[in-house]
Amino acid sequence: MSDTTTDTTTDNGEQDQQDLGAAGSQLSTAPAEPPAAPGLGVIGWARWFWRQLTSMRVALLLLLLLSLGAIPGSLIPQSGADINKVADFQKTHKTLSPIYDRLGLFHVYSSVWFSAIYILLFVSLVGCIIPRAWQFVGQLRGRPPGAPKRLDRLPAYTTWRTAAAPEEVREAALGLLKKRRFRAHLAGDAVAAEKGYVREFGNLVFHIALIVLLIAFASGQMYKSDGTKLVVEGDGFANSILQYDDFKSGSMFSTDDLVPFSFDLKNFHATYQTSGPSKGTPVTFAADIDYSEGAYGRSKRTTIKVNEPLHIGDAKVYLVSHGYAPVITVRDSKGKVVYHDAVPMLPLDANISSQGVVKVMDGYRSAQGVSEQLGIQLFFVPTYGGGSSVLSTFPALENPVLNLAPYHGDLGVNSGIPQSVYQLDKTHLKEFKDSAGKQFRDNLKPGQTMQLPNGAGSVTFEKGVREWAGFEIVQEPGSSWALGGALAAIFGLAASLFIQRRRVWVRAVPGPDGVTVVEMAGLGRSESAKVPEELGDLAGILYDQAPGAPDPDDSSPSPSPDPEVVPAEGAEKR
Amino acid sequence: MTSAAAHALDVTTLAATNEHLASMSNTLVYSSMAVYTLAFFAYIFEWLLGSRSRVARTANALTTKTDTKTAPAVTVKKAGGTAVLERPQVVVRSAAGSRDVPDGPGAHGGDEQGDLYGRIAISLTVLAFLVELAGVATRAASVQRAPWGNMYEFNITFSTVAVAVYLTLLALRKNVRWLGLFLITTVLLDLGLAVTVLYTASEPLVPALHSYWLYIHVSTAIFCGAVFYVGAVATILYLFKDAYESKLENGGKPGSFATSVLERLPASASLDKFAYRVNAAVFPLWTFTIIAGAIWAGSAWGRYWNWDPKETWSFITWVAYACYLHARATAGWKGRKAAYLAMIAFGCWLFNYYGVNIFVTGKHSYAGV
Ligand code: HEM
Numbered sequence: 051m052s053d054t055t056t057d058t059t060t061d062n063g064e065q066d067q068q069d070l071g072a073a074g075s076q077l078s079t080a081p082a083e084p085p086a087a088p089g090l091g092v093i094g095w096a097r098w099f100w101r102q103l104t105s106m107r108v109a110l111l112l113l114l115l116l117s118l119g120a121i122p123g124s125l126i127p128q129s130g131a132d133i134n135k136v137a138d139f140q141k142t143h144k145t146l147s148p149i150y151d152r153l154g155l156f157h158v159y160s161s162v163w164f165s166a167i168y169i170l171l172f173v174s175l176v177g178c179i180i181p182r183a184w185q186f187v188g189q190l191r192g193r194p195p196g197a198p199k200r201l202d203r204l205p206a207y208t209t210w211r212t213a214a215a216p217e218e219v220r221e222a223a224l225g226l227l228k229k230r231r232f233r234a235h236l237a238g239d240a241v242a243a244e245k246g247y248v249r250e251f252g253n254l255v256f257h258i259a260l261i262v263l264l265i266a267f268a269s270g271q272m273y274k275s276d277g278t279k280l281v282v283e284g285d286g287f288a289n290s291i292l293q294y295d296d297f298k299s300g301s302m303f304s305t306d307d308l309v310p311f312s313f314d315l316k317n318f319h320a321t322y323q324t325s326g327p328s329k330g331t332p333v334t335f336a337a338d339i340d341y342s343e344g345a346y347g348r349s350k351r352t353t354i355k356v357n358e359p360l361h362i363g364d365a366k367v368y369l370v371s372h373g374y375a376p377v378i379t380v381r382d383s384k385g386k387v388v389y390h391d392a393v394p395m396l397p398l399d400a401n402i403s404s405q406g407v408v409k410v411m412d413g414y415r416s417a418q419g420v421s422e423q424l425g426i427q428l429f430f431v432p433t434y435g436g437g438s439s440v441l442s443t444f445p446a447l448e449n450p451v452l453n454l455a456p457y458h459g460d461l462g463v464n465s466g467i468p469q470s471v472y473q474l475d476k477t478h479l480k481e482f483k484d485s486a487g488k489q490f491r492d493n494l495k496p497g498q499t500m501q502l503p504n505g506a507g508s509v510t511f512e513k514g515v516r517e518w519a520g521f522e523i524v525q526e527p528g529s530s531w532a533l534g535g536a537l538a539a540i541f542g543l544a545a546s547l548f549i550q551r552r553r554v555w556v557r558a559v560p561g562p563d564g565v566t567v568v569e570m571a572g573l574g575r576s577e578s579a580k581v582p583e584e585l586g587d588l589a590g591i592l593y594d595q596a597p598g599a600p601d602p603d604d605s606s607p608s609p610s611p612d613p614e615v616v617p618a619e620g621a622e623k624r
Numbered sequence: 625m626t627s628a629a630a631h632a633l634d635v636t637t638l639a640a641t642n643e644h645l646a647s648m649s650n651t652l653v654y655s656s657m658a659v660y661t662l663a664f665f666a667y668i669f670e671w672l673l674g675s676r677s678r679v680a681r682t683a684n685a686l687t688t689k690t691d692t693k694t695a696p697a698v699t700v701k702k703a704g705g706t707a708v709l710e711r712p713q714v715v716v717r718s719a720a721g722s723r724d725v726p727d728g729p730g731a732h733g734g735d736e737q738g739d740l741y742g743r744i745a746i747s748l749t750v751l752a753f754l755v756e757l758a759g760v761a762t763r764a765a766s767v768q769r770a771p772w773g774n775m776y777e778f779n780i781t782f783s784t785v786a787v788a789v790y791l792t793l794l795a796l797r798k799n800v801r802w803l804g805l806f807l808i809t810t811v812l813l814d815l816g817l818a819v820t821v822l823y824t825a826s827e828p829l830v831p832a833l834h835s836y837w838l839y840i841h842v843s844t845a846i847f848c849g850a851v852f853y854v855g856a857v858a859t860i861l862y863l864f865k866d867a868y869e870s871k872l873e874n875g876g877k878p879g880s881f882a883t884s885v886l887e888r889l890p891a892s893a894s895l896d897k898f899a900y901r902v903n904a905a906v907f908p909l910w911t912f913t914i915i916a917g918a919i920w921a922g923s924a925w926g927r928y929w930n931w932d933p934k935e936t937w938s939f940i941t942w943v944a945y946a947c948y949l950h951a952r953a954t955a956g957w958k959g960r961k962a963a964y965l966a967m968i969a970f971g972c973w974l975f976n977y978y979g980v981n982i983f984v985t986g987k988h989s990y991a992g993v
Contacts, residue, residue, distance in 0.1 A: 118941035124936040210712040536915045
C-alpha cells in the first residue's frame with residue numbers, strides 16, 4: 051500500500067494543474083472523432099478513409115444501413131425461402147421484376163450490396179476493436195489519473211472538516227477503496243481510485259463475439275448441406291447425395307463431408323384434435339426409426355418429433371412433413387401383376403386431401419396384347435365426409451377413399467425431359483372411357499378393386515394405407531461457435547451496460563485554520579445516479595473513521611433544501 | 625382400442641372444463657377493462673385537479689441562475705441547544721452544457737386532492753392488474769399451455785406485463801407516477817383491440833410450437849416489448865418536454881395547455897435518462913430473446929436463421945436499438961437525435977409485432993392473427 055506513494059509524489063505540482071479533462075480522460079476507449087479533412091497524398095487519404103471507417107459515426111451509419119437493407123428481404127419474396135412465391139411475383143409484376151432482379155432483391159441476404167454493408171461493418175469492427183484492446187491494456191497497466199485541482203467541479207462532491215490528521219484520512223481512504231475493490235493509489239495530497247474495468251472488458255468481449263458470430267455464420271454457409279427425403283413406412287434412407295429428393299449445399303461443401311448413416315422408417319404416427327373449434331389441428335407428429343451410424347453401425351431405435359431432431363455427428367435429421375401412401379396393385383388383362391407399390395401422395399390441404407400418380411412403365415400389355423404404358427391420376431381423402439364433397443374432412447385415416455382416373459399410352463418418360471413423380475404428362479396418353487364415352491374414374495375403399503373398361507386389367511387399392519414422412523437432413527458446421535459467440539455476446543453486453551466505470555478521489559489537506567479538510571468527488575463515464583450514491587456510501591464510512599469537526603463560524607445557517615443535494619446515504623435524484 | 629376410446633372420453637370432458645375456463649377468462653379480461661377504465665378516469669381527475677396549481681419551476685430555473693452548487697455541504701443543525709453535526713451531503717452537479725431544470729411535481733401538480741385521485745388511480749390499476757392477471761392465468765389453464773399462442777393472447781399478456789413493469793417501478797420507489805395516464809390509455813387500447821379484432825377461441829398449439837424454447841423465447845419477447853414500450857413513452861414525453869424547455873430557454877411562450885401538462889413532468893434530462901436506462905437494461909435480454917428464437921428455429925425448422933420476416937424484423941429492431949445505444953455513447957448524437965433513433969427502434973418493434981403478423985406471411989404466421 052505504501053509503496054504506491056513513492057513515484058507519484060514528484061509530479062504533485064503538475065497534478066494540481068490538471069483540469070477536469072485529464073480527470074475524465076481514458077474513462078472509456080471510445081475512439082476519437084476523426085479529423086474532418088484528409089492530409090496530403092495517397093497515404094493521407096488512405097489514413098483518412100481508415101479513420102472514417104473505424105469511427106463511431108460511420109459504424110452507426112453502417113448499422114443503420116444494415117437494418118434498412120434487411121427490410122426489402124422481409125417484404126419481397128426470397129428465392130432462398132420460397133422459389134414458387136418468387137415465380138408468382140415475377141408473373142404478376144412484369145415491369146418491377148427485372149429491376150428487382152438486377153438489384154438482387156429476390157435474394158437480398160446474399161446480394162452484393164448487402165454483403166458489402168456487412169463486410170464494411172466487419173472491417174470497421176475489427177479496425178475499432180484492435181486499437182481499443184491496446185488502449186485498454188494500457189489503461190490496465192497504468193494508474194487512475196490524479197485528482198483535479200477543484201474537486202467541487204465534479205458531478206458528485208462532498209466535503210467535511212475533521213480532527214483527524216490528513217495522512218490518517220488518506221490512509222483510511224486508501225484502505226477503504228482497496229477493500230471496495232477499487233484500483234487505488236496515493237497521488238500527492240489525494241487518493242485516486244477507479245473501478246468498473248469489467249465494463250470495458252465486457253464491451254470488448256461483446257464486439258469480439260460479434261466477429262466470432264459473423265465468421266461462424268459465414269463458414270456455416272459455405273460448408274453447409276441441406277437435403278430432403280420422403281420415406282414411406284417400411285422404407286429406408288442412406289446418407290448419400292444420390293438418395294436425396296432435393297439437395298442444396300454451400301460453395302465449399304464436398305460430398306465426402308456427408309456424415310455416413312442410414313435409417314429405416316418403421317412407423318409414423320400423428321394425432322389430431324378430435325373435437326372443439328380446432329378439430330383437426332395436429333397435436334403430435336412422431337416417426338419411429340431404426341438408424342445406424344457409420345457404414346456398418348449397430349441398429350438403434352429412436353423417435354424423431356417435430357422439435358426433436360436426431361443428431362448424428364454434425365448431421366441433424368428433422369421431421370418436416372408427412373402424408374399418406376396408399377398401396378396400389380395393377381394387373382394386366384391376363385391378371386399378371388405389373389405394378390405393386392405404396393404411392394406417396396402430396397397433401398393439398400390441412401385435412402390431407404392429397405394427390406399422386408401411378409406410372410406403370412413396362413410389363414403391361416393391353417387386352418389386344420399391345421405393349422403400353424399406364425398412368426393413373428390419384429386423389430386421396432383420409433376421411434371422406436359423405437355427400438358430394440370431394441375434400442377430406444379430417445386429417446386422420448377414418449374413412450379413406452381413393453379416386454382413380456386411369457390413362458394409357460406413352461408416359462413420355464423417355465423423352466429426356468425430367469418429370470415430376472407427382473404429375474402425368476398427358477400429351478401422349480389416352481383416357482380410358484366409360485360406357486357413356488366419358489373419362490372413366492372410380493372411387494375405391496381399401497380392399498376394393500376397379501376393373502378397367504374392356505378387360506384392360508384391374509387396379510386394387512390394398513388394405514393398410516401406409517404413411518410417409520418427409521425428412522430434412524442438415525449439416526451446418528460452426529453452429530457451436532455461433533452459439534458460443536452468442537452467449538459471450540450476451541455476457542459482454544450485460545457487463546458493458548450494467549457496470550459503471552467510475553473514479554473517486556479523496557483529498558485531505560490541512561485547512562487555513564489547521565483543521566483537516568476532506569474532499570471527496572466521484573466521476574462516472576456517464577451521468578449516473580449510482581456514482582453519487584456510492585460516493586455518499588463511501589463518505590459515510592470514511593466519516594466514521596474521520597468524524598466531523600465543527601465549522602469555525604458555528605452560526606452559519608444550513609443551506610436551503612436544494613433538490614440537487616442528496617443525503618449521504620444516497621437516494622436517487624428526483 | 626379401449627384405451628383410445630377412454631382417451632377420447634377424457635378429451636371431451638376436458639374440453640368442457642376448458643371451455644368453462646375460457647369463458648371465465650373472457651369475463652375476467654372484460655372486468656379488468658372495466659377497472660382500468662375507472663383507473664383511467666381517476667388519472668384524468670388527477671391531471672385536471674393538478675392543473676389548479678400553477679407551477680413554473682422550469683422557467684424560473686432557466687431564467688434565474690442560482691449558484692447553489694458550490695454551497696458547503698456540511699451543515700450544522702441546532703437541535704435543542706447542542707450542535708449536532710450532520711453527515712456530509714453529496715452535491716450532484718449536472719454535466720456541463722445540460723440544462724439544469726428541476727423535475728416536475730407529477731400529475732397532481734402538488735394539489736392535495738389531485739394527489740388523492742392519483743393514489744386512487746394507482747390502487748385501481750393494481751386491482752385491474754390482478755384481475756387481468758387472473759384472466760391470463762385462466763386462459764393458460766383453459767388451453768393447458770402458456771398463453772402465447774396467438775395475437776389475442778399476446779395482447780392480453782403484453783398489457784399485463786407492461787402494467788407489472790410500471791407497478792414494479794413504483795414499488796421500487798422510482799419516480800414514475802407520471803407514466804400512469806399514458807400507460808393505462810394504451811393498455812385500454814391494446815385490450816380493446818384484443819377483445820374485438822384479435823379475439824381467437826382458445827385452442828392448443830400445433831406441434832411446431834411444442835418446445836420449452838417457446839416458453840423462454842416468447843416470454844422474454846413479451847417482457848422486452850413491455851419494457852421497450854415504457855421506454856418509448858418516456859422518449860415521446862422527453863421530446864415534448866425538451867421542445868418546451870428549449871422554447872422557454874429561447875424566450876418563447878408555450879401555450880397554457882403545454883405549460884400545464886409539461887411543467888408537471890420530470891425534467892427533459894430526467895426523462896431522457898429514464899428512457900435510456902430502461903432501453904439499455906432490457907437490450908441484453910432482447911439479444912437473448914433473438915438467440916433463444918434462433919435455437920428454437922434450429923430445432924423446429926432445421927436452420928438457426930432463415931431470414932423469415934419475423935426473424936428479420938427482430939434483427940432490424942435489435943440493430944436499431946444498438947444504433948441508439950451507440951448514439952448515446954457518441955458526442956453529437958445525444959439528446960433529440962438519439963431519441964429519434966429510439967422511436968424508430970420501437971417503431972420496428974411494433975411493426976414486428978403487428979405488421980409482420982398481419983401483412984407478411986412467413987413461418988411465424990401460424991401463430992394466428
Ligand atoms: C454489429 C454491429 C454492432 C453492434 C450490435 C454494437 C453494439 C454495441 C453496444 C450495444 C454497445 C454498448 C453501448 C453503451 O455502452 O451504451 C456498444 C459500444 C461500443 N461500440 Fe459497438 N456495436 C457494433 C459495431 C461497432 C463498430 C463497427 C464499432 C467501431 C467503430 C463499435 C464501437 C463501439 C464502441 C467504441 C463502444 C463503446 C462506447 C463507449 O465505451 O462509450 N461498435 N456497441
